[in-house]
Amino acid sequence: xxxxxxxxxxxxxxxxxxxxxxxxxxxxxxxxxxxxxxxxxxxxxxxxxxxxxxxxxxxxxxxxxxxxxxxxxxxxxxxxxxxxxxxxxxxxxx
Amino acid sequence: xxxxxxxxxxxxxxxxxxxxxxxxxxxxxxxxxxxxxxxxxxxxxxxxxxxxxxxxxxxxxxxxxxxxxxxxxxxxxxxxxxxxxxxxxxxxxxxxxxxxxxxxxxxxxxxxxxxxxxxxxxxxxxxxxxxxxxxxxxxxxxxxxxxxxxxxxxxxxxxxxxxxxxxxxxxxxxxxxxxxxxxxxxxxxxxxxxxxxxxxxxxxxxxxxxxxxxxxxxxxxxxxxxxxxxxxxxxxxxxxxxxxxxxxxxxxxxxxxxxxxxxxxxxxxxxxxxxxxxxxxxxxxxxxxxxxxxxxxxxxxxxxxxxxxxxxxxxxxxxxxxxxxxxxxxxxxxxxxxxxxxxxxxxxxxxxxxxxxxxxxxxxxxxxxxxxxxxxxxxxxxxxxxxxxxxxxxxxxxxxxxxxxxxxxxxxxxxxxxxxxxxxxxxxxxxxxxxxxxxxxxxxxxxxxxxxxxxxxxxxxxxxxxxxxxxxxxxxxxxxxxxxxxx
Numbered sequence: 001x002x003x004x005x006x007x008x009x010x011x012x013x014x015x016x017x018x019x020x021x022x023x024x025x026x027x028x029x030x031x032x033x034x035x036x037x038x039x040x041x042x043x044x045x046x047x048x049x050x051x052x053x054x055x056x057x058x059x060x061x062x063x064x065x066x067x068x069x070x071x072x073x074x075x076x077x078x079x080x081x082x083x084x085x086x087x088x089x090x091x092x093x094x
Numbered sequence: 095x096x097x098x099x100x101x102x103x104x105x106x107x108x109x110x111x112x113x114x115x116x117x118x119x120x121x122x123x124x125x126x127x128x129x130x131x132x133x134x135x136x137x138x139x140x141x142x143x144x145x146x147x148x149x150x151x152x153x154x155x156x157x158x159x160x161x162x163x164x165x166x167x168x169x170x171x172x173x174x175x176x177x178x179x180x181x182x183x184x185x186x187x188x189x190x191x192x193x194x195x196x197x198x199x200x201x202x203x204x205x206x207x208x209x210x211x212x213x214x215x216x217x218x219x220x221x222x223x224x225x226x227x228x229x230x231x232x233x234x235x236x237x238x239x240x241x242x243x244x245x246x247x248x249x250x251x252x253x254x255x256x257x258x259x260x261x262x263x264x265x266x267x268x269x270x271x272x273x274x275x276x277x278x279x280x281x282x283x284x285x286x287x288x289x290x291x292x293x294x295x296x297x298x299x300x301x302x303x304x305x306x307x308x309x310x311x312x313x314x315x316x317x318x319x320x321x322x323x324x325x326x327x328x329x330x331x332x333x334x335x336x337x338x339x340x341x342x343x344x345x346x347x348x349x350x351x352x353x354x355x356x357x358x359x360x361x362x363x364x365x366x367x368x369x370x371x372x373x374x375x376x377x378x379x380x381x382x383x384x385x386x387x388x389x390x391x392x393x394x395x396x397x398x399x400x401x402x403x404x405x406x407x408x409x410x411x412x413x414x415x416x417x418x419x420x421x422x423x424x425x426x427x428x429x430x431x432x433x434x435x436x437x438x439x440x441x442x443x444x445x446x447x448x449x450x451x452x453x454x455x456x457x458x459x460x461x462x463x464x465x466x467x468x469x470x471x472x473x474x475x476x477x478x479x480x481x482x483x484x485x486x487x488x489x490x491x492x493x494x495x496x497x498x499x500x501x502x503x504x505x506x507x508x509x510x511x512x513x514x515x516x517x518x519x520x521x522x523x524x525x526x527x528x529x530x531x532x533x534x535x536x537x538x539x540x541x542x543x544x545x546x547x548x549x550x551x552x553x554x555x556x557x558x559x560x561x562x563x564x565x566x567x568x569x570x571x572x573x574x575x576x577x578x579x580x581x
Contacts (some may be wrong), residue, residue: 007536014411014456015418016449017437029450029511030457036512037400040470043477048520050472051479053302054288054528059331080425087420090431 001031097122098258099576102167102315103342105261109156109166111455114157116166120149120210123168127213127259130580133240135326136253138173139181140213140233148210155208163318163342165208170260172220172251173214175306176295177201181225184297185217185229185247187422188417188443198295199327200264200306207322209481212260214503216250219445220414221271221299223247224514225507228447233504236279237577238543242501245275248309252279255309256294262310262319266296268303269402270496270521273533277496277546278308280535280575282563283309284316287554288528289334292327300409303333303402303525312573313563317341320556339557347561355489357392361521366499372537372545373495376566380493390485394477398523399516401478405526406456410448411455450511479527482550491562494551495520496533500543520548529570530556533562535572546573 002010007027011018018026072085081088097119108114124142131137133515145168152166171177174184176194178201183189197205204211226234226249226471227238234249236242236259244253248265252275253333255263265272267285276283285307308319324338354377361370381387419425419439426438444452458467485492507514524531530553533546547566551559567573 006457007453008487010453010457010460013460014452015415015433016444016452017434017441019441026401026450026453030453032510032512033450033454033515036515037280037467037565039400040404040474040506041466042282043394043397043470043474045470045473048473048476051467051476052472053332054479054526055332055334060328060335062328070196075421078191078193078195078422080419080422081569089420090429090435092432 102261106163114292116149116152120168134253135234136250137213138216152208162207165555168210168212170212170215170254170263172265174297185219187230203535218247221247221291222447241503245278247271249275251309255281266306270518272307273521276533278501280544282534284532291323292330292333294329298413300406313560317560344557345561345564349565352385353489354387355390355492359395360494368539376536392481401471401474402468402522407451407455411452475526482527486552496546496548500539
């Protein structure tokens with residue numbers, strides 16, 4: 001069972017601010033999901049190779065040449081705050 | 095026959111014979127969307143000017159005599175396919191102001207075919223949901239009964255096709271998001287094999303499970319659309335470099351000698367009787383048409399939902415870390431520092447279901463829990479995939495229900511997320527294995543709401559699945575039933 005301290009820790013890892021009171025509801029819901037997921041624990045998976053991908057293929061390699069074009073202006077046209085081609089964020093280093 | 099009652103194939107013939115122009119056809123559907131948007135809420139964005147400009151070029155192409163089957167056909171797209179210059183929201187507040195700066199591969203393919211982008215359809219936020227009640231743009235209603243959900247997450251696409259607001263629509267299917275809404279709204283839906291359709295420009299939810307596909311009214315229409323969508327694209331590293339079939343050309347093969355696998359687990363407790371009866375009847379219809387039935391077993395099927403709710407949230411928590419309020423999307427006002435900018439932008443931008451899944455994902459991937467949850471789930475995923483491999487040694491397709499019940503009422507399942515998750519037990523295993531799956535209408539259950547037959551094929555066997563569905567639709571008329579009140 002996840003404690004409220006664990007909920008706060010996970011929220012930090014997930015970079016989510018939980019409003020006051022939201023953490024208790026989240027705790028209840030996550031615990032109910034994890035209780036359902038716990039059915040996995042009883043399964044014998046000794047010697048089973050984990051399956052991370054549906055197709056058994058190796059990654060393609062492409063030719064080592066420049067294919068991307070400079071799209072900075074297009075991408076920054078939808079950014080919340082930019083200046084001189086840079087994305088602006090609150091001051092990080094005092 | 096009125097334009098909107100025509101199938102896509104019939105509309106294509108009308109365009110070719112110049113009985114109607116693409117501009118007229120597009121105007122017709124745009125007027126229908128406007129008329130029923132207040133009651134169905136199937137669309138998030140419509141842009142008549144853009145659509146009509148495309149229709150005009152399609153008419154020019156038809157006049158020049160070099161039209162393809164989809165030239166001039168209006169198609170609606172689930173609002174997670176990026177289309178340059180179109181708002182692409184994923185049903186989320188965090189992308190409510192996001193104008194896509196480029197086209198998804200799928201959108202490029204429709205452009206090349208000369209199809210018209212009719213609008214962007216409503217969906218559960220980031221495709222997370224089974225009822226379309228998780229959209230920041232409000233729920234979609236089921237055309238068969240406005241009190242019922244249309245299913246999800248491709249609920250807007252399903253409702254649009256069912257109410258004849260579009261002849262076809264794209265969707266995506268990570269755990270059933272094409273097949274379950276198709277079942278709930280009485281339309282046909284196909285999720286292709288993982289890797290058949292490029293995911294480039296399709297906003298990611300769970301990358302090892304996501305696959306784009308189509309909702310339409312007939313197998314023939316799905317075949318025409320899949321022929322446009324499928325194919326190799328080097329920008330998606332998981333897109334398979336293998337030839338596509340001419341799906342529409344292969345439809346007439348019939349089902350004589352077809353071996354239908356029916357998993358004994360599918361008709362166990364939990365399946366509503368009003369759904370079981372039409373499914374059984376559909377399988378008997380196939381037997382009359384010359385197919386044989388073999389019992390198969392998928393012993394690990396019940397573990398699919400637990401496995402999925404580890405793997406999909408894990409991949410989602412990683413994929414959705416890109417929404418940080420810095421480069422695009424919603425940004426919180428007046429953040430005190432960088433951490434607050436991230437945390438508040440995300441807290442304000444994501445809805446409750448997305449937050450739950452990001453949290454679960456962050457937890458199962460975190461130090462100390464990775465082996466017990468994430469790795470364990472990946473191992474059971476292999477057991478589930480092996481079950482299918484063994485079943486397909488004895489049969490050509492697998493049939494069963496798409497969902498355990500007909501569409502339920504809005505608001506009836508929102509209080510307990512886990513209950514709604516468990517309803518996806520028939521669709522999720524197919525995504526875990528990476529197989530293609532389809533749902534076609536096969537009757538009606540409680541409250542006269544539609545029931546869908548699920549057809550699962552082996553890897554890259556879409557051509558056979560489509561001909562199997564087509565054979566059923568030649569012999570029955572379930573796919574021609576339309577909800578009343580949408581003339």
